[in-house]
Amino acid sequence: MTTRQVFEQDLIDLHTEIIRMGALVETAIANAVTALETMDPELAAATSRADDAIDDMEKSIEHFSLEIIALQQPVARDLRAVASALKLVTDLERIADHASDISEKIIVLCSMKRIVLPHQVVTMANLAKQMVRGSLDSYVSRDAVRAAEVARSDDRVDELYERIKNELVHLMSVDPENIAAHVELLLICKYFERIADHATNVAEWVVFLVNGDHRNLN
Amino acid sequence: MTTRQVFEQDLIDLHTEIIRMGALVETAIANAVTALETMDPELAAATSRADDAIDDMEKSIEHFSLEIIALQQPVARDLRAVASALKLVTDLERIADHASDISEKIIVLCSMKRIVLPHQVVTMANLAKQMVRGSLDSYVSRDAVRAAEVARSDDRVDELYERIKNELVHLMSVDPENIAAHVELLLICKYFERIADHATNVAEWVVFLVNGDHRNLN
Amino acid sequence: MRRRIRPQITDRIATATLYLVAGAFVLLLVAFVGYFLYSGRSELNFKFLFTEPAFSTAGGGIGPELFNSIYLVFLSGLISVPIGIAAGIYFAEYAKPGRLTDFLRLSIETLSSLPSIVVGLFGFLVFVILTGWKFTLMGGALAVTILNLPVIARTSEDAIRSVPESIKEGSLALGATRWQTIVRVLLPSALPGIVTGIIIASGRAFGEAATLLYTAGMSSPRLDFTNWNPISATSPLNPFRPAETLAVYIWKINSEGLVPDARQIADGASAVLILAVLAFNLLARFLSRLLGRRFGGSRS
Amino acid sequence: MANPPSRKVLGRINLYYWKHENLGRGLVTGFGIFLAGLTLLMAGFLAVKGLSTFLVDHVSPLEFLFSTKWSPDADVPAFGALIFIVGSILISTLALLISTPFSISTAMFVAEISPNLGRKVLQPAIEIFVGIPSVVYGWIGLSVLVPFIRRSFGGLGFSLLAGSLVLALMIFPTITSLAADAFRALPTDFREASYALGATRWQTVRKVLLPAAMPGILTGVVLGLARAFGEALAVQMVIGNMIRIPGKLTDATVNLTSIITMDMGNTATGTPWNDVLWSMALLLLMISFLFILLARTTGQKRRSLK
Amino acid sequence: MDKVDACGCADPVVETDRVIVRTEKLNLHYGKLQALKDIGVELPANRINALIGPSGCGKSTFLKTLNRMNDLILDCRIDGRVYIDDVDIYGDIDVVDLRRRVGMVFQKPNPFPMSIYDNVAYGPRTHGTKSKTVLDEIVECSLRRTALWDEVKDRLRASALGISGGQQQRLCIARTIAVDPEIILMDEPTSALDPQSTLKIEDLMTELKKSYTIVIVTHNMQQAARVSDNTAFFLIGEVVEYGPTSRIFNQPTEKRTEDYISGRFS
Amino acid sequence: MDKVDACGCADPVVETDRVIVRTEKLNLHYGKLQALKDIGVELPANRINALIGPSGCGKSTFLKTLNRMNDLILDCRIDGRVYIDDVDIYGDIDVVDLRRRVGMVFQKPNPFPMSIYDNVAYGPRTHGTKSKTVLDEIVECSLRRTALWDEVKDRLRASALGISGGQQQRLCIARTIAVDPEIILMDEPTSALDPQSTLKIEDLMTELKKSYTIVIVTHNMQQAARVSDNTAFFLIGEVVEYGPTSRIFNQPTEKRTEDYISGRFS
Numbered sequence A, B: 001m002t003t004r005q006v007f008e009q010d011l012i013d014l015h016t017e018i019i020r021m022g023a024l025v026e027t028a029i030a031n032a033v034t035a036l037e038t039m040d041p042e043l044a045a046a047t048s049r050a051d052d053a054i055d056d057m058e059k060s061i062e063h064f065s066l067e068i069i070a071l072q073q074p075v076a077r078d079l080r081a082v083a084s085a086l087k088l089v090t091d092l093e094r095i096a097d098h099a100s101d102i103s104e105k106i107i108v109l110c111s112m113k114r115i116v117l118p119h120q121v122v123t124m125a126n127l128a129k130q131m132v133r134g135s136l137d138s139y140v141s142r143d144a145v146r147a148a149e150v151a152r153s154d155d156r157v158d159e160l161y162e163r164i165k166n167e168l169v170h171l172m173s174v175d176p177e178n179i180a181a182h183v184e185l186l187l188i189c190k191y192f193e194r195i196a197d198h199a200t201n202v203a204e205w206v207v208f209l210v211n212g213d214h215r216n217l218n
Numbered sequence C: 001m002r003r004r005i006r007p008q009i010t011d012r013i014a015t016a017t018l019y020l021v022a023g024a025f026v027l028l029l030v031a032f033v034g035y036f037l038y039s040g041r042s043e044l045n046f047k048f049l050f051t052e053p054a055f056s057t058a059g060g061g062i063g064p065e066l067f068n069s070i071y072l073v074f075l076s077g078l079i080s081v082p083i084g085i086a087a088g089i090y091f092a093e094y095a096k097p098g099r100l101t102d103f104l105r106l107s108i109e110t111l112s113s114l115p116s117i118v119v120g121l122f123g124f125l126v127f128v129i130l131t132g133w134k135f136t137l138m139g140g141a142l143a144v145t146i147l148n149l150p151v152i153a154r155t156s157e158d159a160i161r162s163v164p165e166s167i168k169e170g171s172l173a174l175g176a177t178r179w180q181t182i183v184r185v186l187l188p189s190a191l192p193g194i195v196t197g198i199i200i201a202s203g204r205a206f207g208e209a210a211t212l213l214y215t216a217g218m219s220s221p222r223l224d225f226t227n228w229n230p231i232s233a234t235s236p237l238n239p240f241r242p243a244e245t246l247a248v249y250i251w252k253i254n255s256e257g258l259v260p261d262a263r264q265i266a267d268g269a270s271a272v273l274i275l276a277v278l279a280f281n282l283l284a285r286f287l288s289r290l291l292g293r294r295f296g297g298s299r300s
Numbered sequence D: 001m002a003n004p005p006s007r008k009v010l011g012r013i014n015l016y017y018w019k020h021e022n023l024g025r026g027l028v029t030g031f032g033i034f035l036a037g038l039t040l041l042m043a044g045f046l047a048v049k050g051l052s053t054f055l056v057d058h059v060s061p062l063e064f065l066f067s068t069k070w071s072p073d074a075d076v077p078a079f080g081a082l083i084f085i086v087g088s089i090l091i092s093t094l095a096l097l098i099s100t101p102f103s104i105s106t107a108m109f110v111a112e113i114s115p116n117l118g119r120k121v122l123q124p125a126i127e128i129f130v131g132i133p134s135v136v137y138g139w140i141g142l143s144v145l146v147p148f149i150r151r152s153f154g155g156l157g158f159s160l161l162a163g164s165l166v167l168a169l170m171i172f173p174t175i176t177s178l179a180a181d182a183f184r185a186l187p188t189d190f191r192e193a194s195y196a197l198g199a200t201r202w203q204t205v206r207k208v209l210l211p212a213a214m215p216g217i218l219t220g221v222v223l224g225l226a227r228a229f230g231e232a233l234a235v236q237m238v239i240g241n242m243i244r245i246p247g248k249l250t251d252a253t254v255n256l257t258s259i260i261t262m263d264m265g266n267t268a269t270g271t272p273w274n275d276v277l278w279s280m281a282l283l284l285l286m287i288s289f290l291f292i293l294l295a296r297t298t299g300q301k302r303r304s305l306k
Numbered sequence E, F: 001m002d003k004v005d006a007c008g009c010a011d012p013v014v015e016t017d018r019v020i021v022r023t024e025k026l027n028l029h030y031g032k033l034q035a036l037k038d039i040g041v042e043l044p045a046n047r048i049n050a051l052i053g054p055s056g057c058g059k060s061t062f063l064k065t066l067n068r069m070n071d072l073i074l075d076c077r078i079d080g081r082v083y084i085d086d087v088d089i090y091g092d093i094d095v096v097d098l099r100r101r102v103g104m105v106f107q108k109p110n111p112f113p114m115s116i117y118d119n120v121a122y123g124p125r126t127h128g129t130k131s132k133t134v135l136d137e138i139v140e141c142s143l144r145r146t147a148l149w150d151e152v153k154d155r156l157r158a159s160a161l162g163i164s165g166g167q168q169q170r171l172c173i174a175r176t177i178a179v180d181p182e183i184i185l186m187d188e189p190t191s192a193l194d195p196q197s198t199l200k201i202e203d204l205m206t207e208l209k210k211s212y213t214i215v216i217v218t219h220n221m222q223q224a225a226r227v228s229d230n231t232a233f234f235l236i237g238e239v240v241e242y243g244p245t246s247r248i249f250n251q252p253t254e255k256r257t258e259d260y261i262s263g264r265f266s
């Protein structure tokens, strides 16, 4: 393999690793959503456990990126590829973290008296999930337009979150018995809101990777 | 100025910029804590407004780091300095973001009926604030031991957060009238908990910068 | 590890053989020089060096011949050095590269390796017959000049050319004209080479005989070494008189064999010539090293 | 762009430039052209003189080149110069055959086997040899070699062999120093590369250096040959000057330069005899021109290899 | 630095972004080969302008058009305009004076085989300076500016060939400075040097750009990145892209530039 | 790649991390100057081992001790041990054979002034191979392995001096390979080449390490970083640090190493 090819291969490997990590993250969040919909404590527990692997991947990708910078000294597009990798893994890891947090809360919820899940919660969860998938897709296809679209969805999530919060506050006051459960549910929603934020960040890095231009997209 | 000196100066500038940004972040969080203690909507509003400047700084530091990598091609310690700068600005920006979010919630709280602030909330807020300051101090002095200490405080914050959450849930059920306010307070605490997490991340990057070894510290 | 014998043994044999050849060569030179110094030893004295040759009796010296040789070298150097260097500069720097220049250079090279007898004949026609000077020292000097001009021009050109192009560019890039570049940079750098060339040419002139047979002649008038008027016929300084040089004298006494001690005279004169060659060599070495040190250092 | 004050410009002539460029340039160009003119003049002169044998005296060029009959003072003079030409060729070739192997060996020694001894001992020795005047060589041939040959092989001693040996000695330093230069001009890289491949010194010299130096060595040989061809006095002193084609090495013979040297003084200008001598001189000129051309082409090959 | 001032060199005023060299539709042919095609660039004063590009793309050729060193090449034909300080240097000007104003430093250090002092004094002497005091001053000042004074002040009369390669190259720069040029052209000035000497030369360039405009050809991508303010990328006789170095290395607009600087060039 | 196999070169088995070169307390003096001090390193087989360090630190000297090219230098004294495949090469061994087993490629491409074919065949012929068929095979195989076959197969009889510098350097590598060495020493093999040719040589090295152990001296930090598996940092005759390249460039343990690779060396 030629030196140049070694470098190309490194870049490809880096890309692949991120996609692998992205897939794990996507699964984690999908599982969290499912666990929430079905109130499945086992799925939730499994999801929570999967987080360690993702943490390890973050570290290893970071390390790999730095090694590429140190040994291959990339510039221009190559440098952007490595830099965006270095940055977006943090967001991915964060998303997985939040998915794991959500799962833990689901386990707590399952141990409480069953409450009704406001349908908007599921909508919001799915929206966040789609944003993660969308941002990852845009990364795979290096598609800045798609990435910008994803970022725009974040406003919808924020809006939904505000509405759900109000509804949950209302529910707490009418149903004081289930306050604890509703608080957990609120926090779960907060996590989804954060996940959408991180997905937006990922999308921003994709735009940077493609255009070399890093701006807040929402 | 010699080429080498240009590079050294770049590194120094980078360091200084981060310290400047850190100072702004520290001020933001200190103001948020004060606004919380004194329930001062004006201070809160000012804090929230300050966030834009910090966002800009994040972008400019990121850009500067990448330029240094592209033009000076640092290795070893220099590379670690630049890479950790590139990474920890995100955490700093996040902390400022959260401080701004907290401030907005304080404004909301001020518009509601006054509730009693559980004293643990203030303890926790101050602890988070100290962690941010500590992590920044360790960055300034490149002190890995101090950084590790800071990271260890995170456990205390998490513990406090759990306790506060339970207390607030309890308060909600005994005082259904103020549920909305307590929910806001809960979210404020959640933000402080996140701030502590980010301070931990900063500390982790400081350890990496000094030792070249990046590990989860808590 | 497998041992291979053959190449190493061949290597030893070859080395030994080469040592033998080189040793034989040095021995030959030693024998050569030794022979002349030995057989000419009796003649290496003031009387031999400074008295007139005898015409048909033994005991003559080589005084006038020695003087003539030196004077001839001086005269021809006076003409050939400036012209030779100038022509060298022209060919190294100003001649436009092309067929014509190539042809001229080829001609000059031919001139420099022309059999000296041919140059002698040319000199005979031009400087003896055409000018009507008869056999003169001047004619000889001019003929020798023809022989030496190409040598000096050639060595000068080579020496100037071997100054790295980069140095020339450096000077031009500072805004010096071509001529300034030549005078201030190229010539000083090329000086050791040029000086070596001049000395070699002088040595050649000193030992030259064939060219002089028909130009400077095979006889000398009786010289009056107290007469320093250059236009007087008996003055040693008069260039327009016949002048037999040392080398010609050696040839002559062998061909004519009139003097009884011809052998001894020839031995002595040869010893003098060889000593002169040694001296010229040493001088060339010394000067070029001196100049080399002045301008050199180690060129990296 | 203003000229600095030191540059006086008068009308269209820039004095500065005139002084610092055109003057010198004109001077050296003049001398360069003078030298070239001198060469052409000589060639022209020799051509006129040498060709008059054929144009004025109507000697057939074929007779001149290919006849052995030389009787210039007979009633019906014959001007066949073949004997002299053959004599020159024989003597030079022989000299070359004797000295080339020794020259190359010595050059190898100087450049490859012991550069130290080479620089300190052999190089000066070679230079002294080059500088020794030809009459001295002639004299040593006469006083040592001729008696030696006479004693060892009989005959007169004056002979083809004596001439060749004297010539061989004369051209030996020329060939050696050019060959040594050719070896030394080879980059050290070649040696390092060869040793690094596991070759011995002799293998390196034989297989890499000798072939690489060959064009330079050939140049040396050709120039040596040219010198041998044109040498007059030394040869004339020992060759015997018998006008005949030698049957064996110890026979006396004659060559072009000897006959010119000897007869030129005894003939009157304008006589056919004298003219023929000029023709021989012209022939020598042409031959030396040829040798130079040859040396150049081999030399060029060397340059293109670098 | 204070020493430099001490030697009497006026502290230069840095004017910025004044265009000093401007070419218009510059075409250059070597016989039939077109070595430069329609070059139109504007180089700002007091900046380091780097020329990069693969071997044979015409960088050296372009450099030499700026001081008319190409005049020495027989079959070299130039069309178009080159303005230096708004004067067309291929118009009716004094070439010798042009070369004084546009100095040049070559790839291999090429000090003259004379003393260090004479090397530096060569230019001023050539241009008519005779006074010993003035020369002494110029020599000291030039050597100080190239940070060579302290290294050689005790052996100014020693041969310039006896100092190290890196010192020789700085001497060549000092020699160029001594005639007080406005522009210094450098054709791969460090490619024959070791890394330490290279660094010193780079430092020197950064120092010199305060007073001079520098145009440098380099094969070393990092060198261009580190020291230059602007970079022009040449390809087969054309300027593909020209702009601030940090932009060229971060976000080249042309794919060919990107391929070249990231080593993807085949 | 498939072509390489087609020419009959056995696909090499890559053994890993077998130590092939080992030195013990290696000291080397040039006259009074100590050029190497107590060097003790172990170089693994089938790896690219880079030697870096400032000029004059002894890299070339160390390299030459491995094939005893220092034997040619008069006043060079060596103490200590150098084992290659556990045989002490300063013991009772055949130097000529050692040099066959430990090939060397020099800074400047130095092909012999003969045909391309003869250049490659030189080594085998020297070592006694006479058969034309065998030689043909060796030549083709060596040229293929250096990716030169397609470029020169139509002019094997042409002079090796007529090809480009980069091709010449690959030819020199082919010539070295032709004698089937185990170790190839390279002393700044690309410093005389343009960037494109440099890249080709680097590629070649990566390819060759499958079959050979490579020890390379380089001044180019990036080159060491890009191609080598292990890096040794030399300083004034000592090995300061030796280890995997990625560690040396990311986290050197010695401050001096860090200073050097990050260009802080004064």
Ligand SMILES: Nc1ncnc2c1ncn2[C@@H]1O[C@H](COP(=O)(O)OP(=O)(O)OP(=O)(O)O)[C@@H](O)[C@H]1O
Residues within 6 Å of the ligand: E030, E033, E035, E053, E054, E055, E056, E057, E058, E059, E060, E061, E062, E073
């Ligand atoms: N004197 C000349 N005569 C003819 N062609 C030339 C001459 N000098 C350069 N060239 C050709 O002009 C083109 C540009 O050459 P130039 O030297 O400017 O390239 P470069 O970019 O400096 O390359 P490098 O990086 O190798 O120095 C090349 O194709 C070269 O072969």
Ligand SMILES: Nc1ncnc2c1ncn2[C@@H]1O[C@H](COP(=O)(O)OP(=O)(O)OP(=O)(O)O)[C@@H](O)[C@H]1O
Residues within 6 Å of the ligand: F030, F033, F035, F053, F054, F055, F056, F057, F058, F059, F060, F061, F062, F073
């Ligand atoms: N043949 C020799 N005789 C005497 N000293 C020598 C010889 N070769 C090298 N040296 C000295 O030994 C030391 C090491 O030299 P060496 O060539 O090994 O350095 P290097 O690291 O290869 O440097 P570079 O990077 O410049 O090639 C230097 O101080 C050098 O001057």
Ligand SMILES: [Mg+2]
Residues within 6 Å of the ligand: E059, E060, E061, E187, E217
């Ligand atoms: Mg160039």
Ligand SMILES: [Mg+2]
Residues within 6 Å of the ligand: F059, F060, F061, F187, F217
């Ligand atoms: Mg070295």
Ligand SMILES: O=P([O-])([O-])[O-]
Residues within 6 Å of the ligand: A094, A194, B094, B194
């Ligand atoms: O990382 P966050 O806690 O700010 O989502």
